[in-house]
Every structure is written in C-alpha cells, then in structure tokens.
Amino acid sequence: MSHFLPVRLEHASRLINHGPTVLVTSAHGGRRNVMAAAWSMPVEFTPPRIAIVIDKRTFTRELAAASGTFGVIVPGAAAMDMTYAVGTTDGRELDKFNAFGIETVEGPVLGLPLIEKHCAAWLECKLIDEKHTEDAYDTCFAEVVAAAADPSVFSEGHWHLDASNEPLHTLHHLGAGNFVSASAMKKARALPR
Numbered sequence: 615m616s617h618f619l620p621v622r623l624e625h626a627s628r629l630i631n632h633g634p635t636v637l638v639t640s641a642h643g644g645r646r647n648v649m650a651a652a653w654s655m656p657v658e659f660t661p662p663r664i665a666i667v668i669d670k671r672t673f674t675r676e677l678a679a680a681s682g683t684f685g686v687i688v689p690g691a692a693a694m695d696m697t698y699a700v701g702t703t704d705g706r707e708l709d710k711f712n713a714f715g716i717e718t719v720e721g722p723v724l725g726l727p728l729i730e731k732h733c734a735a736w737l738e739c740k741l742i743d744e745k746h747t748e749d750a751y752d753t754c755f756a757e758v759v760a761a762a763a764d765p766s767v768f769s770e771g772h773w774h775l776d777a778s779n780e781p782l783h784t785l786h787h788l789g790a791g792n793f794v795s796a797s798a799m800k801k802a803r804a805l806p807r
C-alpha cells in the first residue's frame with residue numbers, strides 16, 4: 615500500500631525543478647533588466663546550448679528578443695533576497711539594478727550586464743531563432759558564447775561546495791519565495807553487486 619498522495623498537475627513541475635535558480639540579464643536600446651528564472655536546463659554539449667523559460671509577458675523577453683542575447687547568472691545563497699526581489703518586480707517600471715543596488719560587470723563577448731557579487735558564475739548567451747518560441751512556447755533556446763565562475767566554487771569543470779564557501783552555494787526555489795541552498799558535496803560510492 616503506497617503512502618504517496620496525488621500531486622495536482624499544475625504542481626508537478628515543482629517535483630523535478632528545484633535545480634539552480636538563475637538570473638537572466640538583458641539590455642537593448644539604452645534599457646537593461648534582470649529577472650529570476652527557476653526553469654533552465656542544458657540541451658546540447660557542443661556547441662553548448664541551453665533552454666530557459668522566459669515568459670512572453672516579461673520585459674526581459676522583450677529586451678532579449680530585440681537584442682538577440684541574454685546573460686544567465688548563477689546566484690549564491692547570499693544573493694537570495696536579491697534573487698527574489700528581481701523575480702517579483704517589473705523592469706518596465708524600474709531599473710532593478712539601481713533600485714536594489716546591484717553592481718554589474720560588462721560581459722566580455724556580448725557586452726551584457728552581468729553580476730558577480732554574491733554570485734557563483736555567469737554565461738553570455740545568443741538567442742537561437744526558433745519558430746516554436748515565437749509562436750507558442752515561452753522556452754528560449756540559446757548558445758553559450760562565454761562563461762566564467764568564481765574559482766572558490768567552480769574550477770577545472772567541477773563544483774567544489776563545502777563549508778568554506780556556503781554564501782556561494784547554489785539557490786533552489788521551492789515556490790512561494792522558499793529556497794534551499796545546495797549543501798556540502800557528498801561523494802557517491804559504488805554499490806556492491
């Protein structure tokens with residue numbers, strides 16, 4: 615007899631998507647913006663391509679579509695309040711960078727506004743023209759053209775999460791402004807067969 619209870623289908627994605635919440639930055643025509651996104655994933659190895667859900671109604675989507683680019687920032691636990699703030703405010707109404715005192719650095723390849731303070735990594739991305747994105751879905755596909763990370767948490771192609779760098783541990787949204795951050799790493803052992 616199972617002790618599981620049914621989950622409403624509108625909540626089903628929350629069962630599999632508390633991967634790292636990211637920030638999406640964008641700029642075009644003298645305007646710039648940043649929003650939070652919990653729904654992102656890698657889709658191709660080479661060239662590196664990602665998919666990220668950016669609601670058609672957002673200002674981010676407008677700027678990203680106009681410029682053909684966006685930045686993806688991996689915020690650390692220390693950036694939790696800022697992450698929630700930029701995910702619950704409208705960039706058409708305010709410059710969130712100024713309003714929340716968010717410092718930016720300029721992306722080396724696309725010149726996008728990127729964030730490093732309290733953040734673990736960033737990626738500069740070029741939007742891929744995709745008919746489904748324009749017509750129906752909010753999912754945007756993009757090619758990663760530059761990436762960098764704080765070497766205290768990511769180096770040699772791997773994360774290194776331990777008690778010494780907790781403020782930069784990735785953030786994972788559980789809904790309604792509740793987050794967990796990644797714990798210290800644990801190493802899997804081979805199961806006896």
Ligand SMILES: Cc1cc2nc3c(=O)[nH]c(=O)nc-3n(C[C@H](O)[C@H](O)[C@H](O)COP(=O)(O)O)c2cc1C
Nearest residue numbers: 649650651652653668669672673674701703704705
């Ligand atoms: C933790 C968190 C995660 C979110 N994830 C997404 C997401 O994956 N995709 C999306 O379109 N909106 C997501 N949102 C909502 C946007 O961040 C929100 O609509 C934001 O206000 C858009 O800002 P903009 O209109 O200035 O671009 C999320 C919000 C929060 C707080």
